[in-house]
Amino acid sequence: MKRVFLFAAMALVLLYAGDYLSVRYRIPNREPLGTVKIQRYYAVRQKDRKTEYYFLDPENRQCVHSLFPQLGFSPCWYLSRKAKQEIDM
Numbered sequence: 659m660k661r662v663f664l665f666a667a668m669a670l671v672l673l674y675a676g677d678y679l680s681v682r683y684r685i686p687n688r689e690p691l692g693t694v695k696i697q698r699y700y701a702v703r704q705k706d707r708k709t710e711y712y713f714l715d716p717e718n719r720q721c722v723h724s725l726f727p728q729l730g731f732s733p734c735w736y737l738s739r740k741a742k743q744e745i746d747m
Contacts, residue, residue: 677726678726680724681728691722692734693721694718696716696743699714699742701744719732721736
């Protein structure tokens with residue numbers, strides 16, 4: 659059991675290191691950073707149990723083309739899935 663845990667931990671460390679090196683040194687020969695348009699909105703619950711939505715202006719957020727967060731940015735695949743962000747009031 660201990661060996662399986664050690665092997666899984668080492669595989670995760672190697673995957674993260676490879677991801678970092680590919681972003682840092684542009685191994686696939688492309689820009690490591692991209693942008694995703696985010697739509698944020700407020701969801702305000704009314705007394706009659708209905709929800710009213712107030713949309714904010716869309717904003718572009720920088721992201722990194724990788725599996726894990728690198729260089730202080732979220733991955734583009736994660737931000738594109740979370741492109742609509744609800745703020746509960």
